[in-house]
């Protein structure tokens with residue numbers, strides 16, 4: 001029988017009630033101010049997008065969401081950080097506890113993309129060595145104002161060996177997939193017997209994207 005894992009994964013099923021509450025998996029959203037971290041989280045949690053005035057996050061905020069991955073519940077505790085420089089020292093303190101990091105830039109802002117290298121340097125300085133990192137080019141719905149080519153995002157991600165996707169917190173494009181891929185990776189780390197082949201997050205994302213693009217035209 002599978003056991004509750006240290007990464008917040010709990011097998012679903014009859015014995016579920018008897019399971020001790022498992023610790024949630026902390027996932028942090030990082031990236032420059034205005035790239036859409038708060039909207040990304042709200043789209044995932046509530047399926048909603050609040051357009052209009054931009055209210056910058058102060059310090060750090062968090063929301064929980066439970067996702068089911070192959071019949072196993074994974075509790076994600078998602079930390080929405082402030083992108084503004086003046087809050088950096090506050091957010092550094094949380095890096096160490098994060099099991100996964102979603103690093104966002106805005107495809108309409110070259111500067112937010114250029115800053116990704118600095119973010120990755122900070123991540124390597126403050127986060128755990130085995131933290132799961134994913135690079136996301138957000139606001140893909142605003143193609144008329146695109147300032148960063150998809151290939152450039154993909155190539156930077158390849159350079160750092162991290163998975164990459166373009167997303168939209170507005171339309172919901174790839175928002176759920178990003179969290180699901182993270183949850184799947186964390187679940188596998190927690191529950192997978194060491195002799196089974198490792199879950200490949202890159203392959204999973206690619207397969208899911210192929211599936212959805214095939215079906216969008218079907």
Ligand SMILES: Nc1nc2c(ncn2[C@@H]2O[C@H](COP(=O)(O)OP(=O)(O)OP(=O)(O)O)[C@@H](O)[C@H]2O)c(=O)[nH]1
Pocket residue numbers: 031032033034035036037038039040050051052053054055056057058081082083084138139140141142167168169170171
């Ligand atoms: N078109 C479009 N606009 C978006 C998207 N995501 C966020 N926005 C807009 O971008 C602005 C900033 O979004 P936030 O989610 O507040 O940005 P943030 O990264 O949390 O900013 P900080 O809290 O300062 O770090 C808001 O005006 C949003 O409406 C998106 O995917 N598409």
